[in-house]
C-alpha cells in the first residue's frame with residue numbers, strides 16, 4: 001500500500017508509552033502512521049495492545065518495513081491528521097522481561113546442548129517458550145540453566161541494543177562479556193529488570209524439548 005517505511009521508535013526507546021504522530025495513509029479501519037511505538041508481532045514477540053486515536057488496535061501487522069494497524073472501527077482518519085498512540089505498558093513490560101529471560105535461556109541452552117537447534121519461540125504476556133531439537137529430557141539441566149540466568153540478572157548488566165544494518169533494519173542486543181545476538185524485538189536496558197524466572201520443561205514429543213519461562217511472582 002505504502003512506499004515508505006514506518007519509523008519504529010520502539011527500538012530507540014522501548015520505554016515510550018505515548019506518541020503523537022500523523023496518519024500517512026488510511027483504508028477504512030486500517031491505518032499507517034509516520035512514526036510508531038506500537039510493536040507488531042515478529043521474532044516470536046507478540047504485538048502490543050493499545051489505541052490509536054482513542055480506538056483499540058485489533059491487529060498490528062508487519063509488512064516489510066511498514067506496519068499497518070487495524071482499528072476496532074473505521075476512524076474516518078485521513079492523511080496528515082494528528083493521532084496519539086498509546087500502548088498497554090504493563091503488558092509490554094512483561095513481554096520485554098519475558099523476552100529477555102528467553103534470550104538468556106536460549107544462549108545458555110545453546111552452550112549446554114552442543115549441536116541443538118531452536119525450532120520455535122513465542123513470547124506472550126504470561127510466559128515465554130523455547131523449543132529445541134534434542135533427543136532426551138532437559139529436565140536435569142534446568143536447575144543449572146536457571147542458576148546461570150539468575151547470575152546474569154543479579155549482575156544487572158547493561159543491555160546494548162542497536163542496528164547492525166540500519167538500511168535493512170537488522171538489530172542486535174549485546175551484554176558485554178556474555179553474548180551479542182541478532183534480534184529485532186524490544187529489549188530491556190538492564191538484565192536486572194528480568195528479576196526472577198521459573199523454568200519448566202514441557203514434553204512435546206520425541207526428539208523435541210520445550211522450556212516454558214515464567215516471571216515470579218506470577219503477578220509481579
Ligand SMILES: [Zn+2]
Nearest residue numbers: 103183184185
Ligand atoms: Zn530479542
